[in-house]
Amino acid sequence: MLEIVALGGLGEFGMNMLALTWAATTIVVDAGVMFPDPELLGVDRIIPDLTYLQQRRAAALILTHGHEDHIGAVPHVLSVVDGPIYGTPLTLALVEPKLEEHGIEGRDLKPVRPRERVTIGPFTVEFIRVTHSMPDCAALAIHTPVGIVVHTGDFKIDQTPIDGELFDVHRFAQLGGEGVLALFADSTNIDRRGFTGSELEVVEAFEEIFTSATGKLIVAAFASSIYRMQILVDLAAQFDRKVAFVGRGMMRNSEIAQRLGYLRIPAGVQIRDSEIASYPAQDVLCLATGSQGEPMSALSRIAIDDHRAVKVGPEDTVVLSARAIPGNEKAIGRVINHLARRGADVIYEGIKHVHVSGHGSEEEMKLMLSLVRPRYFVPVHGEYRQLSQHARIAERVFAGREPKPEILLAENGDVIHLNADSAQIAGKAPVGRVLIDDTRTGEVGDEVLRDRRHLAEDGLVVPVVAINKQTGGLEGIPEIITRGFVMEDSQALLADGVRLLSDVVEQASVEERTDQGLIKEKLRVELRRFFRKRSGRRPFVLPVIMEI
Numbered sequence: 120m121l122e123i124v125a126l127g128g129l130g131e132f133g134m135n136m137l138a139l140t141w142a143a144t145t146i147v148v149d150a151g152v153m154f155p156d157p158e159l160l161g162v163d164r165i166i167p168d169l170t171y172l173q174q175r176r177a178a179a180l181i182l183t184h185g186h187e188d189h190i191g192a193v194p195h196v197l198s199v200v201d202g203p204i205y206g207t208p209l210t211l212a213l214v215e216p217k218l219e220e221h222g223i224e225g226r227d228l229k230p231v232r233p234r235e236r237v238t239i240g241p242f243t244v245e246f247i248r249v250t251h252s253m254p255d256c257a258a259l260a261i262h263t264p265v266g267i268v269v270h271t272g273d274f275k276i277d278q279t280p281i282d283g284e285l286f287d288v289h290r291f292a293q294l295g296g297e298g299v300l301a302l303f304a305d306s307t308n309i310d311r312r313g314f315t316g317s318e319l320e321v322v323e324a325f326e327e328i329f330t331s332a333t334g335k336l337i338v339a340a341f342a343s344s345i346y347r348m349q350i351l352v353d354l355a356a357q358f359d360r361k362v363a364f365v366g367r368g369m370m371r372n373s374e375i376a377q378r379l380g381y382l383r384i385p386a387g388v389q390i391r392d393s394e395i396a397s398y399p400a401q402d403v404l405c406l407a408t409g410s411q412g413e414p415m416s417a418l419s420r421i422a423i424d425d426h427r428a429v430k431v432g433p434e435d436t437v438v439l440s441a442r443a444i445p446g447n448e449k450a451i452g453r454v455i456n457h458l459a460r461r462g463a464d465v466i467y468e469g470i471k472h473v474h475v476s477g478h479g480s481e482e483e484m485k486l487m488l489s490l491v492r493p494r495y496f497v498p499v500h501g502e503y504r505q506l507s508q509h510a511r512i513a514e515r516v517f518a519g520r521e522p523k524p525e526i527l528l529a530e531n532g533d534v535i536h537l538n539a540d541s542a543q544i545a546g547k548a549p550v551g552r553v554l555i556d557d558t559r560t561g562e563v564g565d566e567v568l569r570d571r572r573h574l575a576e577d578g579l580v581v582p583v584v585a586i587n588k589q590t591g592g593l594e595g596i597p598e599i600i601t602r603g604f605v606m607e608d609s610q611a612l613l614a615d616g617v618r619l620l621s622d623v624v625e626q627a628s629v630e631e632r633t634d635q636g637l638i639k640e641k642l643r644v645e646l647r648r649f650f651r652k653r654s655g656r657r658p659f660v661l662p663v664i665m666e667i
């Protein structure tokens with residue numbers, strides 16, 4: 120009997136992770152993070168609870184592609200993985216710096232190309248090329264003793280991919296012909312009609328932007344959007360602009376993608392961010408991080424005129440070339456307001472077609488269902504409403520087929536038992552979220568896992584600061600509320616903490632003070648440093664700003 124458990128990614132976006140067990144062998148597909156709501160400060164990343172894997176350990180970790188919601192938790196998950204990590208070359212190259220950051224050495228990273236297979240005990244895992252918003256993405260056909268399990272990974276069907284690497288329709292059709300036991304498929308965009316469209320579709324809008332922009336051009340996108348980078352680099356070369364990558368993630372990923380040949384930059388086009396100032400504004404394109412309004416990102420710093428290399432003014436154009444992840448709209452809105460206040464022309468998805476999703480819409484999902492023709496179907500990668508919509512659509516695709524495929528609407532932790540001719544949800548595995556708190560000091564491994572136990576040891580600190588919405592001035596004296604944080608001389612400590620709060624607010628610029636996201640982040644960083652230095656503890660710091 121095959122046991123499959125989703126440890127994350129069902130009923131939520133992010134944290135994708137699936138465990139498959141046959142007898143004594145467990146393999147894990149993907150190990151993703153979830154990014155917390157920007158308002159939930161004090162938490163940098165969220166990873167799945169690993170209790171289920173601690174009980175059995177894994178013989179291998181298999182990665183479908185290099186997005187954070189699939190690889191972000193790899194360094195944390197390795198403590199329960201005894202064997203190698205398999206993935207395509209780009210995926211593994213994106214994992215490497217994460218391992219370095221965590222001081223993890225000596226792990227066996229095995230590159231696998233599409234159509235290649237690897238065997239782990241009773242499992243043979245085959246990689247199949249799919250198209251998505253970045254290169255080198257794979258679906259998996261996992262051959263097990265009771266049949267083939269197909270996991271789509273994230274995909275859309277882009278018939279004109281930027282790198283010419285086509286979606287492997289043939290292999291999915293062949294597998295469907297051979298007989299597939301179960302299909303696990305991406306549900307992200309199931310509520311969009313039609314087809315998603317090719318990544319190439321953004322070219323037209325960007326051509327217009329390049330033609331009309333008279334000053335500096337700044338495009339914010341996800342650091343993993345390597346196809347988007349390629350499109351913009353090519354346009355920059357065509358329109359005689361130099362390209363600078365701005366922001367840590369952007370610099371790092373563009374460097375990795377270039378090294379591996381996934382991003383081609385003509386000679387003489389790329390400049391360093393420190394060189395931007397020495398070129399006329401109309402000759403520069405900046406590719407920056409911060410499309411989600413993250414308070415510490417390059418674009419947020421640029422927007423409040425606090426970036427050492429990039430300034431923005433009335434002649435300049437800023438493009439947000441990404442979807443707003445639900446929950447981030449407010450933070451993005453604040454960044455757009457700052458940019459608009461500096462006089463920049465700000466373009467985002469609603470204004471021009473500057474973004475295409477990497478996830479297939481309804482028709483692509485239907486095509487996948489009819490190509491693979493599984494005996495059992497499990498929708499994954501989505502909130503519950505997307506999963507149930509995917510199930511409804513599958514009902515229609517399966518109508519009239521004999522025998523009629525069965526649909527299992529599973530949630531995180533549901534233990535699915537599969538045999539050649541039966542499938543059922545047989546129980547519940549422990550699942551949940553673990554909050555992770557980087558201290559952003561750059562020290563290797565300097566990070567704290569925030570589970571309830573840690574919270575109980577180190578406590579919770581809530582600074583409450585009232586700020587005048589117009590002037591940015593402090594209203595009254597800040598307060599610090601603590602829970603589970605008991606120290607001998609805590610009265611004196613808290614009094615100093617309150618003074619620190621006032622100083623931080625007073626030293627911040629008016630723009631920072633009137634931007635909840637920025638000032639909260641500043642207070643959090645400073646206060647955390649303060650408590651660590653003075654008490655040796657790492658309490659959770661959750662600032663509350665009252666705008667008056």
Ligand SMILES: [Zn+2]
Binds near residue numbers: 184186251273477
């Ligand atoms: Zn993805």
Ligand SMILES: [Zn+2]
Binds near residue numbers: 186188189
């Ligand atoms: Zn994903």
